[in-house]
Amino acid sequence: MNKHENVILVSAPNLRGEQFVRALLHRHIPFAAIVNNEQEYERLLGLGVETIIAVDTSDEGVWSAAPDIGIGRVYLFERSLNQICRYLLICRKWSNNPIYVITEQVRPKLMYRGLGANYVIYASGQDSNFLITDEMTDHESTGEDDTK
Numbered sequence: 001m002n003k004h005e006n007v008i009l010v011s012a013p014n015l016r017g018e019q020f021v022r023a024l025l026h027r028h029i030p031f032a033a034i035v036n037n038e039q040e041y042e043r044l045l046g047l048g049v050e051t052i053i054a055v056d057t058s059d060e061g062v063w064s065a066a067p068d069i070g071i072g073r074v075y076l077f078e079r080s081l082n083q084i085c086r087y088l089l090i091c092r093k094w095s096n097n098p099i100y101v102i103t104e105q106v107r108p109k110l111m112y113r114g115l116g117a118n119y120v121i122y123a124s125g126q127d128s129n130f131l132i133t134d135e136m137t138d139h140e141s142t143g144e145d146d147t148k
Helices: 015-026 038-047 081-094 109-114 134-138
Strands: 006-011 031-035 052-054 070-077 099-103 119-122
Touching (some): 006 015, 015 038, 015 070, 031 038, 070 081, 081 099, 109 119
Parallel strands (some): 031 052, 070 099
16 A cells, blocks of 8 residues: 555444445455454454554554554444544544544534544444445545545
């Protein structure tokens, strides 16, 4: 993966996130995964994810250390309120691109937006293919800014 291209960043701690990762892999869309524990790291490796960013979410001092790749859109699949809030704070430091929170919970949308989320998507079921757009293959992989 070229360190100058913007790639999608995904937190996939649940089945919906895992299916999103599988869809990205199937469509050959460049992305990286973010994890905060070894079990998630191993699970994503087993799925075939090549770029995994491990973050110690308990040490706020390391959050500003951006990865060596450009971060495009961010998709955070919610497993817990605590984890999603920390990931929002971390990812907003790394990227000015849109951050999507995908949740089944009725949480205060304004809280997530205050922490850096551009979009909070309430979804039930496991299908996350609706999140994949043609722009992902057209812009993310070339590093073009699609926010214009």
